[in-house]
Amino acid sequence: MSNHDTEKQHITPYWVYGLILVILLACTFISVDVVHYDLKAWSVGIALGIACIKGTLVLAYFMHLKFDNVLFKILVAAVIMLFVSFILLTFVDYLYR
Amino acid sequence: MTTTIPYKSYLEPHGKYRGLLDWLTSTDHKRIGLMYMYAIGVFFMIGVLLGLLMRIELFSPGETIMGPQTYNGIFTVHGVIMIFMVVIPGLSAVFGNLFMPIMIGAKDVAFPKLNLFSWYIFICGAILAVLSQFTGNGPPDTGWTFYAPYSTQTGTNVIMAVTAAFVLGFSSILTGLNFIVTIHRMRAPGMTWFKMPLFPWALYSTAWIQLLATPIVGITLLMLIAERLFKIGFFDPALGGDPILFQHLFWIYSHPAVYVMILPAMGVITEIIPTFCQRKVFGYKAIALSSIAIAGVGYLVWGHHMFTSGMSFTARWVFSFLTFVVAVPSAIKVFSWVATMYKGSIALKTPFLYSVAFIFLFMIGGLTGLSLGSLATDVHVHDTAYVVAHFHYIIFGGMGFAFFAALHYWFPKMYGKMYNQRIADIAWLINFIGFNILYFPQFVLGLQGMPRRYFDYLPQFETGEILSTIGGFILFAGLIMMITNLINGYRKGEKALDNPWGGSTLEWTIPSPPPMENFDTPPVVSNEPYDYE
Amino acid sequence: MSDVAIKHDEHRDDIGAKLGMWLFIFTELLLFGGLFLVYAVYRNIYPEDFHLGALQLNVTLGTLNTIVLLVSSMTVAMSITAIQKGNSKLSMRLVLLTLLLACVFLVNKYFEWGAKFEHDLYPGSDLVLQFKRGSIIFFGLYFFMTGLHMFHVIVGMVVLMVLWFKLKNTTINKDDHVLLENGGLYWHLVDLIWIFLFPLLYLVT
Ligand code: HEM
Ligand SMILES: [Cu+2]
Numbered sequence: 001m002s003n004h005d006t007e008k009q010h011i012t013p014y015w016v017y018g019l020i021l022v023i024l025l026a027c028t029f030i031s032v033d034v035v036h037y038d039l040k041a042w043s044v045g046i047a048l049g050i051a052c053i054k055g056t057l058v059l060a061y062f063m064h065l066k067f068d069n070v071l072f073k074i075l076v077a078a079v080i081m082l083f084v085s086f087i088l089l090t091f092v093d094y095l096y097r
Numbered sequence: 098m099t100t101t102i103p104y105k106s107y108l109e110p111h112g113k114y115r116g117l118l119d120w121l122t123s124t125d126h127k128r129i130g131l132m133y134m135y136a137i138g139v140f141f142m143i144g145v146l147l148g149l150l151m152r153i154e155l156f157s158p159g160e161t162i163m164g165p166q167t168y169n170g171i172f173t174v175h176g177v178i179m180i181f182m183v184v185i186p187g188l189s190a191v192f193g194n195l196f197m198p199i200m201i202g203a204k205d206v207a208f209p210k211l212n213l214f215s216w217y218i219f220i221c222g223a224i225l226a227v228l229s230q231f232t233g234n235g236p237p238d239t240g241w242t243f244y245a246p247y248s249t250q251t252g253t254n255v256i257m258a259v260t261a262a263f264v265l266g267f268s269s270i271l272t273g274l275n276f277i278v279t280i281h282r283m284r285a286p287g288m289t290w291f292k293m294p295l296f297p298w299a300l301y302s303t304a305w306i307q308l309l310a311t312p313i314v315g316i317t318l319l320m321l322i323a324e325r326l327f328k329i330g331f332f333d334p335a336l337g338g339d340p341i342l343f344q345h346l347f348w349i350y351s352h353p354a355v356y357v358m359i360l361p362a363m364g365v366i367t368e369i370i371p372t373f374c375q376r377k378v379f380g381y382k383a384i385a386l387s388s389i390a391i392a393g394v395g396y397l398v399w400g401h402h403m404f405t406s407g408m409s410f411t412a413r414w415v416f417s418f419l420t421f422v423v424a425v426p427s428a429i430k431v432f433s434w435v436a437t438m439y440k441g442s443i444a445l446k447t448p449f450l451y452s453v454a455f456i457f458l459f460m461i462g463g464l465t466g467l468s469l470g471s472l473a474t475d476v477h478v479h480d481t482a483y484v485v486a487h488f489h490y491i492i493f494g495g496m497g498f499a500f501f502a503a504l505h506y507w508f509p510k511m512y513g514k515m516y517n518q519r520i521a522d523i524a525w526l527i528n529f530i531g532f533n534i535l536y537f538p539q540f541v542l543g544l545q546g547m548p549r550r551y552f553d554y555l556p557q558f559e560t561g562e563i564l565s566t567i568g569g570f571i572l573f574a575g576l577i578m579m580i581t582n583l584i585n586g587y588r589k590g591e592k593a594l595d596n597p598w599g600g601s602t603l604e605w606t607i608p609s610p611p612p613m614e615n616f617d618t619p620p621v622v623s624n625e626p627y628d629y630e
Numbered sequence: 631m632s633d634v635a636i637k638h639d640e641h642r643d644d645i646g647a648k649l650g651m652w653l654f655i656f657t658e659l660l661l662f663g664g665l666f667l668v669y670a671v672y673r674n675i676y677p678e679d680f681h682l683g684a685l686q687l688n689v690t691l692g693t694l695n696t697i698v699l700l701v702s703s704m705t706v707a708m709s710i711t712a713i714q715k716g717n718s719k720l721s722m723r724l725v726l727l728t729l730l731l732a733c734v735f736l737v738n739k740y741f742e743w744g745a746k747f748e749h750d751l752y753p754g755s756d757l758v759l760q761f762k763r764g765s766i767i768f769f770g771l772y773f774f775m776t777g778l779h780m781f782h783v784i785v786g787m788v789v790l791m792v793l794w795f796k797l798k799n800t801t802i803n804k805d806d807h808v809l810l811e812n813g814g815l816y817w818h819l820v821d822l823i824w825i826f827l828f829p830l831l832y833l834v835t
Contacts, residue, residue, distance in 0.1 A: 021704040047829035093412035282646040316664035328754035329770035337763025
């Protein structure tokens with residue numbers, strides 16, 4: 001017997017993907033539009049924040065993380081944390097030079 | 098006994114083709130392991146010969162057999178070969194492939210074809226590394242670290258050597274990927290995570306480093322190539338780049354990479370010591386989890402290679418602190434090994450001797466590592482022979498001796514033959530003595546101020562340098578003796594038993610050499626490993 | 631988790647295959663991660679020069695390409711739903727549509743890069759070398775990052791083509807579609823990276 005019989009399959013309905021796309025596009029327009037306001041230091045933060053939201057949506061829905069094995073979620077989180085610690089430690093150098 | 102039943106071992110022909118092609122097209126994990134071993138064995142000997150050439154040059158002050166440029170080229174290839182082609186793939190690709198699937202009760206790795214593919218990539222990378230010596234404008238002279246901005250400016254054939262390192266890294270990534278999936282998905286029924294032997298545990302942690310750290314050096318090397326080809330300026334101060342950033346990126350990978358070398362070595366030692374003491378390993382969970390801890394914290398200490406680079410002062414003490422933290426799990430392992438021996442019935446066989454040598458040399462390497470990790474002392478000895486001695490104690494005394502231990506431990510299983518144990522013991526002694534005469538003087542020389550990567554030196558260092566060269570030749574003799582003994586064992590050794598050492602892990606329950614499919618019926622595991630009581 | 635059900639199964643291990651794909655994706659993420667780190671460092675050193683550099687980029691084309699990639703990400707995700715429902719015709723069409731969108735992306739990029747080259751804006755050009763140091767780095771990063779991303783788009787297109795053929799000869803079918811899922815994951819990765827590249831390069835003004 002192969003594994004996938006025992007594991008119940010999750011079929012994402014088409015409309016969910018459609019909805020996600022709409023949200024993603026909306027986010028894109030917001031972040032393009034935000035550029036025109038003078039938000040100073042915030043602008044990068046907002047652009048990145050929106051990108052993070054978009055990235056999370058892609059990971060969760062398009063890439064099925066939400067419905068997949070927990071192991072995958074843990075691993076993705078761990079990899080992101082690892083990358084963040086690379087950035088932080090490197091900046092311990094650059095910010096204090 | 099199962100040995101009396103005829104079966105087809107993995108060494109016998111089994112594919113469509115005969116002879117060499119039968120091997121080159123085989124996806125059997127044991128065969129791939131052996132293929133890695135033969136390739137790595139050749140690279141190792143080349144590296145050793147290059148090392149000896151450098152030692153001869155340093156036998157007396159002034160130009161002895163080569164000029165500075167040749168010397169620069171030789172220490173670069175020596176480093177590239179030894180690091181990227183010998184120690185990084187070494188234990189995991191050879192003994193990981195040979196025995197990890199058997200130890201977890203699997204038939205093969207998760208992706209056997211990918212496994213063979215990794216071997217081919219490895220060979221391609223190796224060929225590129227060799228080609229870089231003979232094409233372009235002369236052999237690269239940057240050292241294996243390829244530090245910018247020199248590496249972006251020197252006229253030598255850096256691009257090809259860097260490409261070689263990139264390709265070799267790719268092979269390493271794929272091996273790591275394969276092992277992680279194998280260990281997650283293919284353990285025998287009943288083998289829970291904490292019933293898994295400790296060598297697979299070590300390989301598991303290692304695989305995560307190979308997988309997640311290698312891409313960083315991959316992109317760094319690509320940037321270096323782009324910089325040379327298109328003047329992008331990432332690391333060139335004249336174009337706005339920061340050479341120190343290169344060092345950051347390089348060591349984000351290369352420090353974890355030293356754990357790729359040493360973790361499997363620790364895993365091997367953890368297999369051997371319980372077997373030859375016939376005692377349950379002390380602190381099983383502590384050893385398993387400390388591997389993971391080393392892999393995790395090992396990502397965060399890279400800056401200790403950059404104390405004198407101009408990094409911020411805050412970063413220096415942070416990295417120094419983290420370096421001391423990572424020493425803790427390593428020390429836990431040493432205590433566990435020693436505690437396992439306590440009150441055991443110790444059999445002083447060759448693999449055990451190599452393991453004891455490992456512990457001794459690793460301790461010296463590790464403690465001197467701490468003195469390098471502490472900021473103030475490092476500033477004094479950075480880029481001196483002290484560093485050379487330190488990392489040879491770790492990589493050669495640690496990983497290298499563990500490799501020899503593994504070789505002598507699993508040899509009867511791999512080939513179904515036994516080597517001459519007396520000669521093996523003598524070779525061990527010569528290796529051990531030679532090693533210490535070769536590298537110990539370099540600690541002293543370094544403290545006295547002998548710089549690293551120099552083809553010449555002041556007369557006051559002569560005694561130490563001569564001693565060191567003599568040690569090199571003793572070690573070389575020991576290595577030759579060890580290798581001939583093993584080859585003789587393979588050719589005309591007596592037949593080995595299925596379980597010559599009384600080991601308790603799954604590979605000792607199957608015939609020697611193992612059959613093609615490893616197990617007739619998939620094993621079911623119920624007890625913990627190392628259950629000798 | 632995997633402790634409970636470990637099977638010795640000669641046929642297939644879908645979870646294993648997917649785990650393998652995810653691990654591969656991690657390596658790709660960190661490959662680009664290294665670049666993002668470089669970006670962060672230099673942006674921190676040269677905020678103004680990056681600002682000036684970003685002004686030279688064509689936000690309209692960039693936005694267009696973002697939309698194209700997002701839509702293509704959806705179509706490839708839908709193709710999995712289609713095959714799960716047994717509709718391999720639709721699944722093939724969706725894969726083909728994704729491929730088409732990938733082509734649109736490349737054509738767009740061609741015009742974008744082409745315009746840059748026309749204005750002598752490429753690494754090592756005499757014009758760029760006269761810029762302030764931060765802008766030199768910005769253009770270096772721009773070309774290197776989008777170039778590497780483009781390389782991944784091309785690899786992704788090859789993957790999509792393979793998927794299409796496998797759907798055609800029913801190697802990928804209702805009961806066995808882990809290949810399609812893995813191929814899809816790769817394509818989403820391409821999208822995911824662009825989601826971060828786009829604001830960092832085009833919108834940091
Ligand atoms: C008989 C064996 C060996 C000898 C005689 C030897 C000798 C040497 C010498 C003389 C140097 C140059 C030091 C300098 O001038 O800065 C060197 C560097 C080095 N060796 Fe070895 N070595 C041996 C084995 C190994 C092994 C087994 C490894 C790795 C596991 C290794 C890794 C390195 C590395 C990474 C460097 C640094 C290269 C560089 O500075 O770029 N060596 N070795
Ligand atoms: Cu280090």
